Amino acid sequence: MKRAQLLASLAEIRAQIRAAGLRSTAPRVAVLQRLQKTSTPVSHADLFTELADQGFDRATIYRNLIDLTEAGLLSRTDVGDHVWRFELRREGQRGHKREHPHFMCTDCGEVSCLPGVSIRISPVQGAPRSLSAKNVSVQLKGLCDRCAA
Numbered sequence: 403m404k405r406a407q408l409l410a411s412l413a414e415i416r417a418q419i420r421a422a423g424l425r426s427t428a429p430r431v432a433v434l435q436r437l438q439k440t441s442t443p444v445s446h447a448d449l450f451t452e453l454a455d456q457g458f459d460r461a462t463i464y465r466n467l468i469d470l471t472e473a474g475l476l477s478r479t480d481v482g483d484h485v486w487r488f489e490l491r492r493e494g495q496r497g498h499k500r501e502h503p504h505f506m507c508t509d510c511g512e513v514s515c516l517p518g519v520s521i522r523i524s525p526v527q528g529a530p531r532s533l534s535a536k537n538v539s540v541q542l543k544g545l546c547d548r549c550a551a
């Protein structure tokens with residue numbers, strides 16, 4: 403069953419949450435609904451702002467982001483500005499692979515996912531073992547198209 407470009411329905415989102423071993427609650431559903439509409443990782447602060455009209459407080463959103471991350475539904479990225487950004491960790495959704503490089507604009511700070519970009523790392527002797535295990539994240543910096551124009 404391939405439905406890469408379709409948004410999951412409410413029932414599907416609830417089923418995903420339960421399949422990950424969590425209770426399906428309103429904040430968890432709201433967070434996943436929001437994140438499936440974007441192709442960029444979103445920070446806790448931005449999610450809180452966008453979901454504020456649904457009446458969740460900051461701590462609730464944060465706790466649920468962590469729960470969803472620990473359950474494997476979200477992945478968490480720090481592109482070097484010490485802000486955690488969250489995104490769906492589901493194969494097929496807008497082409498997101500589990501691991502992909504991220505690009506941060508050094509001017510406007512916008513972060514984007516590069517699911518179609520692969521970067522080969524060839525560790526030399528003495529490099530940290532996590533390099534060989536591919537247990538590292540790749541972050542690229544430069545100017546986005548808008549800022550470079």
Ligand SMILES: [Zn+2]
Nearest residue numbers: 507510546549
């Ligand atoms: Zn920019």
Ligand SMILES: [Zn+2]
Nearest residue numbers: 443489515516
């Ligand atoms: Zn990403």
